[in-house]
Amino acid sequence: MATQDRCCSVVPYFKIMSGKRAEFKSLCEKFVEKTSTEPKCLYYGFSFDGDQAHCREGYKDAEAVLTHLKSVDVLLKESLTIADLIRLEVHGPEEELAKLRKPLAEMKPQFFVLEYGFRRE
Template sequence: MTSGDQCISIHPYFRVPPERDDAVMKLCEQFVDRSSREPLCLYYGFTKSEQTLHCREGYRGAAGVIAHLDNVGDLLQEIMELCELFKLEVHGESD
C-alpha cells in the first residue's frame, strides 16, 4: 500500500554498559547537534531506560538517510565501540 509518505524512520536500540554511560550520553549530544543542522532530517532524538538507549529518527527519503550517515559516520563508529546494537528497525515506503 502506498501512502505517498516520504519519511524513512530508523530506530536503533543499544545496550549501554553502566561504566560507559557518561561517554555514550556525551556522544548522544553530538549526534543531536549534528542532526539538527541536516535539512532532510525531520526528527531526531534519544530516550534511555535503564541500560537501553533508543534513537528515534526520521528523514525525507533515502537522500536524507544517506546525508545523515555521511554527517555522523564517525560518531556512529564511536558509539558502536562503546555499546551493543541489539536491534535495528528501518521503516518506509518500498518505492
C-alpha cells in the same frame, strides 16, 4: 488507499556497556548537535531505559538517511566502542527502502514496508 508518505524512519536500539552511560550520553549530545543542521531530518533524539538507548529519527527520504549516516559516521563508530547495536529497524515505502537495502546491509536491519497511512507536513 496506499500511502503517499515518502519519509523513512530509522529505529536503532543500543545496549550501553557497564559504566559507560555518561560517556554514551555525551556522544548523544554530539549526534543531536551534528544532525540538527541536516535540512531533510524531520526529527531526531535519544531516549533511555536503564542501560538501553534508542535513537528516534525520521528523514524526508532515503537520500536523507544516507546523508545522515555519512555525516555521523565517526560518531557512530565511536559509540559502537561503548555500546552494542542490538536491533535496527528501517521503516518507509518500498520505493525508498529499495535505495537503502544495499547500503545498510552490513548493519543487518529489519525493513518494514509502509503501505498505508498519511503524513501531515
